[in-house]
Amino acid sequence: xxxxxxxxxxxxxxxxxxxxxxxxxxxxxxxxxxxxxxxxxxxxxxxxxxxxxxxxxxxxxxxxxxxxxxxxxxxxxxxxxxxxxxxxxxxxxxxxxxxxxxxxxxxxxxxxxxxxxxxxxxxxxxxxxxxxxxxxxxxxxxxxxxxxxxxxxxxxxxxxxxxxxxxxxxxxxxxxxxxxxxxxxxxxxxxxxxxxxxxxxxxxxxxxxxxxxxxxxxxxxxxxxxxxxxxxxxxxxxxxxxxxxxxxxxxxxxxxxxxxxxxxxxxxxxxxxxxxxxxxxxxxxxxxxxxxxxxxxxxxxxxxxxxxxxxxxxxxxxxxxxxxxxxxxxxxxxxxxxxxxxxxxxxxxxxxxxxxxxxxxxxxxxxxxxxxxxxxxxxxxxxxxxxxxxxxxxxxxxxxxxx
Numbered sequence: 001x002x003x004x005x006x007x008x009x010x011x012x013x014x015x016x017x018x019x020x021x022x023x024x025x026x027x028x029x030x031x032x033x034x035x036x037x038x039x040x041x042x043x044x045x046x047x048x049x050x051x052x053x054x055x056x057x058x059x060x061x062x063x064x065x066x067x068x069x070x071x072x073x074x075x076x077x078x079x080x081x082x083x084x085x086x087x088x089x090x091x092x093x094x095x096x097x098x099x100x101x102x103x104x105x106x107x108x109x110x111x112x113x114x115x116x117x118x119x120x121x122x123x124x125x126x127x128x129x130x131x132x133x134x135x136x137x138x139x140x141x142x143x144x145x146x147x148x149x150x151x152x153x154x155x156x157x158x159x160x161x162x163x164x165x166x167x168x169x170x171x172x173x174x175x176x177x178x179x180x181x182x183x184x185x186x187x188x189x190x191x192x193x194x195x196x197x198x199x200x201x202x203x204x205x206x207x208x209x210x211x212x213x214x215x216x217x218x219x220x221x222x223x224x225x226x227x228x229x230x231x232x233x234x235x236x237x238x239x240x241x242x243x244x245x246x247x248x249x250x251x252x253x254x255x256x257x258x259x260x261x262x263x264x265x266x267x268x269x270x271x272x273x274x275x276x277x278x279x280x281x282x283x284x285x286x287x288x289x290x291x292x293x294x295x296x297x298x299x300x301x302x303x304x305x306x307x308x309x310x311x312x313x314x315x316x317x318x319x320x321x322x323x324x325x326x327x328x329x330x331x332x333x334x335x336x337x338x339x340x341x342x343x344x345x346x347x348x349x350x351x352x353x354x355x356x357x358x359x360x361x362x363x364x365x366x367x368x369x370x371x372x373x374x375x376x377x378x379x380x381x382x383x384x385x386x387x388x389x390x391x392x393x394x395x396x397x398x399x400x401x402x403x
Contacts, residue, residue, distance in 0.1 A: 074101025184326025
């Protein structure tokens with residue numbers, strides 16, 4: 001007999017991982033799929049040799065301690081290093097006890113959801129947002145309201161209206177302020193300041209998710225929303241998944257001491273601790289290796305791939321297509337003519353062994369049927385030049401025969 005409960009029975013598969021499963025099924029048949037669907041950094045640039053050397057160093061210096069049980073709040077040298085690292089984002093008024101190490105940023109979102117969402121909660125997000133966060137918030141019982149965005153991110157006038165209409169019900173506002181997933185846009189400096197003030201005014205919190213902030217194509221790093229937090233209203237979520245390697249599963253939360261301690265108690269009842277070896281790998285790589293040089297190299301590669309993709313989309317997609325040119329990150333957001341339905345079109349395109357993510361997966365209200373997200377980080381310039389025109393041709397054919 002299968003296990004069941006109201007919570008378990010309500011869970012649904014990840015929309016993007018469902019696409020990944022289709023790609024894996026084709027791979028098992030020996031068919032290679034050109035995937036623009038993933039949210040992955042490019043594995044060809046993972047610092048494998050540096051990590052290999054770091055592993056030897058860890059065992060030479062620490063022996064069995066490196067694979068022993070350890071503190072639930074994290075490896076102290078890593079936490080202390082992250083205090084210095086966060087100065088990149090102008091977050092300067094913290095110490096290592098403000099930091100909890102998590103198994104990737106996703107675990108941090110799950111902890112905050114489990115700890116803050118109660119029956120009747122309304123989580124406020126950007127009108128187009130990360131499906132992994134949306135699925136998590138819903139799993140813990142929250143309703144989700146999206147706020148309209150423009151080129152400067154979430155519109156603060158619309159946000160205030162939502163907060164006013166749901167006053168007392170909003171445990172937190174979730175935002176990806178830099179090179180947002182999926183649109184690639186960034187929140188303006190002024191709106192970051194306004195967001196903190198609105199959180200204080202309406203007695204709620206801001207969860208700032210920052211996985212892409214350093215992947216900036218002009219080299220500029222915006223100050224985090226957390227840097228303007230005078231009230232203890234902003235909880236920052238960081239990660240090395242997009243800058244070093246996602247399989248290491250190292251993320252962190254930054255909040256006041258008392259809040260971090262409560263989250264530590266939650267972690268004690270979840271998985272006890274984050275992988276000891278992985279914490280040390282990240283610490284030594286960030287501290288002792290050429291992290292900045294690595295970051296410059298991959299950012300330059302992603303910028304070139306973005307440019308190639310943007311050119312190919314403009315040349316081959318149907319008339320009336322709009323795209324947002326991201327200033328960083330991993331994604332390009334494409335809006336097709338209104339008659340398009342990218343969810344219905346997916347299988348038609350997939351027969352040519354090309355994948356993307358339909359835009360409806362990113363919309364809390366299920367709108368945006370004519371939109372799609374394309375990833376440019378994992379595919380070579382040559383493959384992008386070859387495959388995007390095929391995708392464009394398939395879209396044009398579909399619109400001619402189905403719309």
